[in-house]
Amino acid sequence: MESRSYMEHYSMNLTLKVWKQKNADSRGNFETYQVKDISSEMSFLEMFDVLNEQLIREGKEPIAFDHDCREGICGMCSMYINGRPHGPWHGTTTCQLHMRAFKDGDTIVVEPWRANAFPVLKDLVVDRAAFDRIIQAGGYISVNTGVSVDGNTIPIERENSEKAFAAAACIGCGACVAACKNSSAMLFVAAKVSHLALLPQGDVERKTRVLGMVAQMDKEGFGSCTFTQACEAVCPKEISVMNISRLNKEYLLAGLSSEK
C-alpha cells in the first residue's frame, strides 16, 4: 500500500473492462467503459458508484455488485480486480481499496469470484450460501442461551486466545476460494475449525465439527487443497495458512480416533 505522511491527490481517466452477465442462466461477456476525473481519494467502489450514476443517466443498465459496510468487515464486497481478488493491495477488501492504487490511463479488468460453488447471480454478484451451509455443518459451539458459568472461570492462555481471534477474524468473503486454482475453501474452513479448536469451550465438539465441516465443504463442490498458499496471499484479514495445517491435524486426529 502506498502511504506517506501527507498525500498528494490527483485525478485520473480510466478504462474499465467489467464482466456483465444477466443472470445465473445466461452467458456473460466483458463490457468496456470509460470513466473520467476519478479522484485518487475515492474508494474503488465509489469509482463504481460514479460509473453507475453515469450509466443510469445515459439510459444504460448499471453494473450489479455486492457491497454493504464499506469498511472492510462485512465481507460482502467481492471483485476480482486485475487478476486478483480484492485488487492489488495486500490485506484489503475491495471496498477499502482506494484509487491511489491506480494511475491515469490505466485499464482495470473486473470480474466476479469464479468458482463452481459460487454461481454468478448477475454481473459481479455471486451466491456464497455454500459458506453458510458449511457453518451449519458444525461451525459453532452447541450452547443454548441461558445462564452460563462466569466468563472468568474459563481462563484462556493469552497466546491461544490471540490465535483463536486471528482465525475468527475471517469475514467469509470468499477471496480465498476465488484465488485458488482449485477453488478450494480450505482456508475458510480452517479458520473456523481453528478458532473453535484453540479454545477450551470448543474442545467437546472438536471431532464432529471438523468431520462435519469438511464433509460439507466437499459436498458443495469446492476443490482440493494443494497448498499453493494463494489464499493467504489475498486474504483481506491475512488469515494464516498455518490454520490449514491445524485443520489437517484436527481432521486426521478426528478420523483416526472416530468410533463411527
Next chain:
Amino acid sequence: MLDSKIPAGSLEKKWTDYKGHCKLVNPANKRKLEIIVVGTGLAGASAAASLGELGYKVKAFCFQDSPRRAHSIAAQGGINAAKNYQNDGDSVYRLFYDTIKGGDYRSREANVHRLAEVSVNIIDQCVAQGVPFAREYGGLLNNRSFGGTQVKRTFYAAGQTGQQLLIGAYQALERQVALGNVKMYSRHEMLEVVVIDGKARGIIARDLINGNLERHFGHAVLLCTGGYGNVFYLSTNAMGCNVTAAWKAHKNGAYFANPCFTQIHPTCIPVTGDHQSKLTLMSESLRNDGRIWVPKKQNDTRKANDIPEEERDYFLERRYPAFGNLVPRDVASRAAKERCDAGYGVGTTRQAVFLDFRFNLINKYGRAEASKQGIADPDEGTLIALGKEVVKEEYGNLFDMYEKITGENPYEVPMRIYPAVHYTMGGLWVDYELMTNIPGLYSLGEANFSDHGANRLGASALMQGLADGYFVIPYTIGNYLADEIAVKPILTSHEAFETAEKKVNERISTLMNIKGSQTVESFHKRLGKIMWEKCGMARNAQGLQEAIKEIQQLKKEFWSDLRIPGGTNEINPELDKAGRVADFIELGELMCIDALQRNESCGGHFREEYQTPDGEAQRRDDQFMYVSAWELKGEHQWELHKEELKYEEVKPTQRSYK
C-alpha cells in the same frame, strides 16, 4: 393512552418479578407457534437463535447475502457489562446510573436497569459460545474504558468486537438452521407488515434475486432492523442500512418515538469530497489513548508535528477536566464542531480536529514496555518503537483502516477526525416487553427507542442488541404467545395478505413507471444535505421549518422525476434503494417535526435556542420530560402521544462532566 407496562415494585426487583410471573408456553405448544424475525444483526440473530432453541418455529430474514453480514459486525470498540472484574467500583447500579445520565434523562429507568442487570449474562453467554474476547496474561478477561464513565467495564476483541459477537450469534443461528428450528431467508427484504384483527400476523417480503413477493405468516413479528442514520446519506452505517421495515410498521399504526434523537459520533474520518459514499468510524476506544486537540492559532496551516506543545489546545481536557477526552459522544462532537466553526479546524477542509496518540505511545505504553524489558533511560525513539507494538495489539486494525482510507500513517502523524452520524436513539416505540403498540409486533435493538434516551454511551449498542435478543424477548414473547396457542396458522390466502401484497406491488410499479430523469442516489444526497445542515449536530426552529418545506418539495420531485433502470423481476439494486430512499424522505420530515416540537436541548438533540451560558445542552425537564411517540395520521400529518418519564431512583440534574 400509551401503556409502557412497567412492572410494579422496586426498581431492582422489577425484572426478577416479571420473569417470575410472566406467562409461559409449554414445549409442545411452542412447536405450533411461528415467529418472524426481520434482520439478523445482534438483536435479530440472537433472538432468532434463542427462540429457535426454545422450540418456536422461526423464520428469519435479511437483505444481505448472509446473516453474518449485518451491520452490527462493524462495531469496533466493545461491549459494556457490570462485571466489576477490575475491582474499580463498578456495579449494576453504576452501569444503570451512567446510562441514564449519559442519555440525558430521557430514557426509562426500568428498561435501563434491566439492561444493566442482564449485561453480565451476555458476557458469560458469549464466552461460552467461543467469542475470543481480549485477555490478560493470566488468562482472564480484559477491560478498557469508554466515554461517559469512570470505570473500566468494556469487554472487547481488538477493534472488532461487533464482528466477534455477531459471528457468535450467527453461529448460534446457523446451528438452529441446521436443526430445522429456524428457516433463513437471505437476500430478502420486508416490505409490508400484515395486520389481522389488530394483531401483527405476518409480512410481505421481496426476494431480491428474482423480485418475487412472498407472503409469510407468523403469530408474532420481530423487527430487528437497526437504525436509520442513513437518512443523512453520509453516516457510518452500511450502505444497505435503512428504515423501511420500521417505516412500514409505522405506516400500519406503530408509533415512532423520539425520531430526532440522533447520535453524531465525534471520531470519524472526515469527508473528502462529493464522491463520498459513507463515513468511517474510528472507535471511541481510541479516546482512551488519543488526545484531541486543535492549534491555538486560527487557520494554522502548519503540519501537526510542526506545532509545538504550547501552541496546542487540548480543548476537551481544558473544558472537561474530570472526564477529559472521555466525555460522552454528544459533548465531544459539539466541542469539536465549536472549534471548527470558530476557525481552528485542521486539514484541507478545516472541518477536522487532531486525535493524537504520541503522548501515550511514549509515556504510557513505551515506558511500561521499557520498564518490562529493563531498558534504563530509553530515548524517545526507543519509547515510540516499543509503544507502537502495544498500540498495534490494541488498535492495529483501526490504524490500518485509517491508513488505507487516508493514505496517512497514524503512528507517525495524528489522525484527523470529525463528527459523523453514527447511531439513532429514536425508533419504534415499544413497551417494557419490547412490543410496539400493535399487539404481536415487537422491535429489538437499535430499531426501537427504549434504552439510550437522548444519547447513547459507547459500547452500549452491542449490549442492548444482545440483551434484547438473548435475555429479554425469550421471556416477554411468551407472555403474549401464551394467549395465542389456540390460534391456528392463518393461511396466506387470507384477504389481509392479499391486500398487503397488492399494496407492495402497486408501489413498486409506481416507482418503476415514473421514468423521470434523476437517480435515486441524487435524491438521497439532497435529502442527506438538508438533514445534516438543518437537523444535524445543531438545530434551530427556523432551519427546521425550512427543512420541512424542502423535504416536502423533494418528495414531490422524487415521485415525479425518479429514474430507475432495469426491471422488476431481476436483481435491481436501484429499485431496492428507491424504496428505501422514499421511506427516508418521509422519515426525514418527521425527524424535523420532532426536533421542532422539542423546545429544549438534551443529549444529541441540540437546539441552539436552548443552551447554558457556557454552551452546554439546556434541558427543560418541567416541559419535556417525556418520550415523543408519533402516530401517522395522513400525508405530512402526525399526532403526538406523550409517555411521561418518571424518575424514581435517579434525580435528574444538569449533566456535568467537568
